[in-house]
Amino acid sequence: MPQIIKAQPPLPFIPPKLNLVVLRLVTWVLPYWLKHKLHIVDIDVTDIDRLVEVYKQSQMGRLRMVMAFRHPSTDDSFCLGYLLTSILPAAARRHRIALTSPVFAHFVYDRGIPRWAGKIVGWLYPRLGGIPIHRGKADRLGMMTARDLLVNSQMPLAIAPEGGTNGHSELVSPLEPGAAQIGFWALEDLVAAGREEDVLVVPIGIQYYYLNEPWEKLEETIHQLERECGLTVSRHDTIVAIRQSDGRPLRKLLYDRFYRLSQHLLYQMENFYAQFYQYEIPERPPLEQAISRTEISQRLQNLLDFALQVSESYFNLEPQGTKIDRCRRIEQAGWDWIYREELNIPNTLSPVSRKLADRIATESDLRMWHMRIVENFIAVTGSYVKDRPTIDRFAEITLLLWNLVAQIKGEQPRNRPVIGDRRVQITICNPIPLSDYWDRYKSGRRQAKQATTDLTQEIQTSMEGTVDRG
Structure with a gap:
């Protein structure tokens, strides 16, 4: 509830x-x-x-x-x-x-x-x-x-x-x-x-x-996300590479797991919007078959655009400007329906009208959820980690995925895992x-x-x- x-x-x-x-x-x-x-x-x-x-x-x-x-x-x-x-x-x-x-x-x-x-x-x-x-x-x-x-x-x-x-x-x-x-x-x-x-x-x-490049803690965070998403992945080779400080193979192993996790989450979110919000999923290969960085980036941007439309349609907003502009307008529209001018004067609403206002406030907050997801991923590209697979970039994108999973589960994104000093x-x-x-x-x-x-x-x-x- x-x-x-x-x-x-x-x-x-x-x-x-x-x-x-x-x-x-x-x-x-x-x-x-x-x-x-x-x-x-x-x-x-x-x-x-x-x-x-x-x-x-x-x-x-x-x-x-x-x-x-x-x-x-x-x-x-x-x-x-x-x-x-x-x-x-x-x-x-x-x-x-x-x-x-x-x-x-x-x-x-x-x-x-x-x-x-x-x-x-x-x-x-x-x-x-x-x-x-x-x-x-x-x-x-x-x-x-x-x-x-x-x-x-x-x-x-x-x-x-x-x-x-x-x-x-x-x-x-x-x-x-x-x-x-x-x-x-x-x-x-x-x-x-x-x-x-x-x-x-x-x-x-x-x-x-x-x-000190905390690869072990990063791997643990990725594994936690894999479990949350229902993915079964062998960790053996990655852990061996971490213990042996085997740089290039380690990055390759972690990137493959990270990429699979990202693709899995993308497919899950596409299925979610297709089943419940009539999103038309573009033709795609089976989940077991990896798709290119360019395709995953394009699919993500298409999905983010549709998620904004879900919020915009509820608030009767036209999609105008950049995704950031659209997020701001959705947020303000939601606030206008939660924080109501007519409530400036106490006891102006009957009990029934008050409950209806609470209903609209609750639904507005739920519709803003779609916008919050988009806010986290506006800057994400398909090449950020691949182009330079450092611990810093790995950790940044992994924590963005963690935010997404936390939002889906209804948890506070600010209680994020600590990767390292x-x-x-x-x-x-x-x-x-x-x-x-x-x-x-x-x-x-x-x-x-x-x-x-x-x-x-x-x-x-x-x-x-x-x-x-x-």
């Missing part, structure tokens, strides 16, 4: 209210959390001096800073927090630069995060200066709050232009224009106020690496002055849109330049 979702009043805006005691507590807890909860044992920062200089200039009132960071994982916010609260102040002290406390940043977060992450996160994020944004609509209040803080706060603004995690350290998703747009709005306000500060966007790359590489890119784009931006609506697009592309190029693909 599905969990009953109660219809509720619209989600209120949660204003940021930075609490220095809470920030100090988080600063104290972060190293322990990173090491023992996230198994991140080392964070190395390239070109930290760039951030020290820009942060100093920002505190001196000479510029405003947008920190545009990569977002491959839900762990990114913890790494960025440690960068700001520990690594940055230490680097400043080495250069005999005194930064004014607090050394931190306001940050934009998805308003839906407290819904799945729990009440503690909903309490904590505002007290760390977080600004909630509804991703699927023009959130005027959230955007205006971010704009005001960027102009007037003593702290910079951090935002992830990818919009959501993609699970790939070595693949940057297409960026959304929010970081560029907020930067231009802030520059507009500064010019209108007669202030001389420029606005700088500082792209920040984040990449994860596993230490990791290190993080953070790269501070050259700052991008928005004044370089200002003349074009202020020339008219069309030019402003093009300037925003061009700036977003420059941020994208900078982020892609931080990716180490060996």
